[in-house]
Amino acid sequence: MSNNVRPESMERITTPALAEAFIAEQCQLLKEQIGDKQVLLALSGGVDSSVVAALLIRAVGRQLVCVHVNHGLLRKGEPEQVIRVFRDQMNANLIYVDAVDRFLDKLAGVSEPETKRKIIGAEFIRVFEEEARKLDCIAFLAQGTIYPDILESGPVKAHHNVGGLPADLRFALVEPLKFLFKDEVRVVGTALGLPDSMVYRQPFPGPGLGVRCLGAITRDRLEALREADAILREEFDAAGLAGKVWQYFAVVPDIKSTGVRDGKRTFDWPVILRAVNTRDAMTATVEELPWPLLHKLTARITSEVPGVNRVLYDLTPKPSGTIEWE
Numbered sequence: 001m002s003n004n005v006r007p008e009s010m011e012r013i014t015t016p017a018l019a020e021a022f023i024a025e026q027c028q029l030l031k032e033q034i035g036d037k038q039v040l041l042a043l044s045g046g047v048d049s050s051v052v053a054a055l056l057i058r059a060v061g062r063q064l065v066c067v068h069v070n071h072g073l074l075r076k077g078e079p080e081q082v083i084r085v086f087r088d089q090m091n092a093n094l095i096y097v098d099a100v101d102r103f104l105d106k107l108a109g110v111s112e113p114e115t116k117r118k119i120i121g122a123e124f125i126r127v128f129e130e131e132a133r134k135l136d137c138i139a140f141l142a143q144g145t146i147y148p149d150i151l152e153s154g155p156v157k158a159h160h161n162v163g164g165l166p167a168d169l170r171f172a173l174v175e176p177l178k179f180l181f182k183d184e185v186r187v188v189g190t191a192l193g194l195p196d197s198m199v200y201r202q203p204f205p206g207p208g209l210g211v212r213c214l215g216a217i218t219r220d221r222l223e224a225l226r227e228a229d230a231i232l233r234e235e236f237d238a239a240g241l242a243g244k245v246w247q248y249f250a251v252v253p254d255i256k257s258t259g260v261r262d263g264k265r266t267f268d269w270p271v272i273l274r275a276v277n278t279r280d281a282m283t284a285t286v287e288e289l290p291w292p293l294l295h296k297l298t299a300r301i302t303s304e305v306p307g308v309n310r311v312l313y314d315l316t317p318k319p320s321g322t323i324e325w326e
């Protein structure tokens with residue numbers, strides 16, 4: 001238990017110089033712990049796993065084996081960014097797994113939200129296991145556990161993706177960020193050379209777009225969601241709201257309504273936009289977006305995203321709504 005309590009002497013990492021000192025110390029410790037063995041990491045591209053990856057690459061280079069599973073529910077450009085940053089810029093030993101068809105086939109026709117989550121989590125473990133079994137010499141499993149994970153949910157991060165591995169794949173854990181708070185992880189990530197778009201990413205649920213493509217996921221509706229989400233993020237960037245609003249995203253429900261385009265009747269989906277602020281995700285308030293931005297988003301989404309004829313803005317705080325729709 002005691003090795004899961006942040007040492008009182010540990011200074012808060014608030015500056016690049018303090019981050020460099022932390023990185024140097026951790027690299028030394030990681031080299032000693034890992035020796036000439038290999039370390040496996042499920043690299044989602046989220047803040048924590050990206051910073052762990054960059055730190056381990058600094059410490060042990062290509063002895064770190066990163067597995068990036070594309071389950072088809074990532075946001076537009078995310079798998080490409082993981083490959084660009086880690087394989088191309090950091091020379092990481094990166095295994096990219098295109099599991100899109102596998103996940104979408106398993107999810108076809110499934111509309112119950114918790115069942116969708118379970119399928120995504122279980123399939124993730126299966127894909128990760130398959131990749132792990134192909135590798136010899138793995139002795140460690142790295143995880144992006146951070147201090148709030150320990151404070152909130154016990155010693156090991158309840159990672160939907162790597163929890164519950166079978167006995168032969170239960171490697172010793174490497175958790176170099178386990179005493180850091182999120183703001184410290186970001187300072188360390190920046191010092192390690194990760195781009196702001198990765199280090200300051202808004203929270204993104206493990207099941208990804210799967211819980212925002214409501215009901216049974218279809219490929220065409222998922223694509224509409226991915227495009228609408230990309231437009232929303234682009235416009236938030238342009239308006240200087242990225243990094244200021246806690247979480248913002250699009251949702252596409254499984255309903256259609258009538259509309260009109262070029263003088264012809266349409267029968268298409270609506271896109272629901274949501275932007276919220278919160279401290280701990282237990283309650284949330286709605287961001288008061290400027291009308292001109294809402295008009296621009298509506299115009300762009302209805303003209304650029306196939307299959308969409310309406311845009312709605314969700315004004316519901318938490319409670320009574322949750323942040324996600326499923």
Ligand code: XMP
Pocket residue numbers: 117203204205206207247281318321322323324325326
């Ligand atoms: P709710 O919808 O419960 O969301 O108000 C609170 C926060 O949790 C995120 N969330 C999830 N994250 N797996 C995750 O990793 C999930 O299944 C999941 N469901 C919700 C949500 O995005 C919000 O930040």
